[in-house]
Amino acid sequence: LQLHDIAARDDRPSSVVFDLFAKTLYATHPYRLSSLGEKQSVSNIQAADLHDYHGRFLNPADMTLAVVGDVETDEVLAYAEKYFSAKSEPSTSVAAIAAEPPWNGARRAERHLAKAQCHLVYGFPGAKVSDSWRRALEVMQTLLSGQSGRLFLELRDKRSMAYSVSAMVVEGVDPGYFGVYMATSPEKVNNAVDGIRNELLKLTEISVSDGELLRAKQHLIGTHEIGLQRNSARAATMALDTCYGLGADRFMRYAEEISAVTPDSIVEVARRVINFDRSVLAVVGPSIDVATTA
Numbered sequence: 637l638q639l640h641d642i643a644a645r646d647d648r649p650s651s652v653v654f655d656l657f658a659k660t661l662y663a664t665h666p667y668r669l670s671s672l673g674e675k676q677s678v679s680n681i682q683a684a685d686l687h688d689y690h691g692r693f694l695n696p697a698d699m700t701l702a703v704v705g706d707v708e709t710d711e712v713l714a715y716a717e718k719y720f721s722a723k724s725e726p727s728t729s730v731a732a733i734a735a736e737p738p739w740n741g742a743r744r745a746e747r748h749l750a751k752a753q754c755h756l757v758y759g760f761p762g763a764k765v766s767d768s769w770r771r772a773l774e775v776m777q778t779l780l781s782g783q784s785g786r787l788f789l790e791l792r793d794k795r796s797m798a799y800s801v802s803a804m805v806v807e808g809v810d811p812g813y814f815g816v817y818m819a820t821s822p823e824k825v826n827n828a829v830d831g832i833r834n835e836l837l838k839l840t841e842i843s844v845s846d847g848e849l850l851r852a853k854q855h856l857i858g859t860h861e862i863g864l865q866r867n868s869a870r871a872a873t874m875a876l877d878t879c880y881g882l883g884a885d886r887f888m889r890y891a892e893e894i895s896a897v898t899p900d901s902i903v904e905v906a907r908r909v910i911n912f913d914r915s916v917l918a919v920v921g922p923s924i925d926v927a928t929t930a
Contacts, residue, residue: 639679642672649755649920650819652747657757657918660745661813664734697726702875702884704867733810739914747920753799754822754921758832759815760909765807765880771893772905773814777805778852779844779902780816786835787816797828809880814909822922829917839906843899857891 645651655670662668672678699720703712763770780787780803791797799819806812816836820828864870864887874884 638672639675642675642678645670645672649749649751649753650817652749653755653757653817653918653920656745656747656920657759657815657916660743660918661759661761661916663737665736665810666733667808667810667812693727695724695727696720697724700875700878702871702878704871704874741913742915742917744917745919747918748923749920751921753819754825754919755817755819756825756829756917756919757815757817758829758915758917759813760911760915762805762812762814762909763807764811765809765882767807769901769905769908770805770807772897772901773805773909774856775849775852775894775897776839776902776905777803777814778856779839779848780835782855784851786838787832790835791818791828791831795827795831797824797831825919825921833912836906836910839902840910841903844902846899849897849899849902853894853897856894860887860890860894 645655658670659668701716701720763773779785782788782802785803787798787801787803791801792799797818797820801816801818803814803816805814816832818828818832864873870887873887877886878884
């Protein structure tokens, strides 16, 4: 089943370009690797490998258990003690992750695919889940995304450069990334990249209006609240935030943190992240000549 998923992934240009982007953004960090794995590595996995992995990493002493819902606390604790009682000490060994090499200019990667469209990701190193400025970055991403976002209105509606375009923020225990994804025609790639650059530069130079900022905040807060209506979603959030060292109640401060973002915060975070000397452009599709200035 996993090999089937890998084959399906490798047949989707949008998936291929994100894999190419990650491998170009990160040289040594595990974030460069696909969570599905690769055909050879998955094919080589044996039952003994799974048993060894389970013994080393699925240690109940390291586990966070979050329970949300109309439950009897004593009963839940009894089940947890029965099935997940820690019989060992918490793990002390953490896999060493080599430091990323320093940047020496913008990076670019291209992969030929016999497809009609070109898919590109243009991005930059981003925030960690513990960074205080991550909320401003989320708001900035929202200003750019969606059918009312700047990228859609300018590059798709006005200039007909994109079949689809969106911005995304990915955060981790270590720095993730901020990026823009676009599907476009091969002959429009260079103009599309220039268009993305121009929209990003505006954020570093001109403050957003109060109305535009308010709409972005309301969208984020509303989406967050809707997403936590299910008990399973709230439990997952609490468990992960605890694992990340953020505290189980971090989600309760989300609206407050988003509301605190100001126009100056957006300019500040844009200048922090949008550095074209520390950028990655990944493109997949028919053979094209991507301008070196991109």
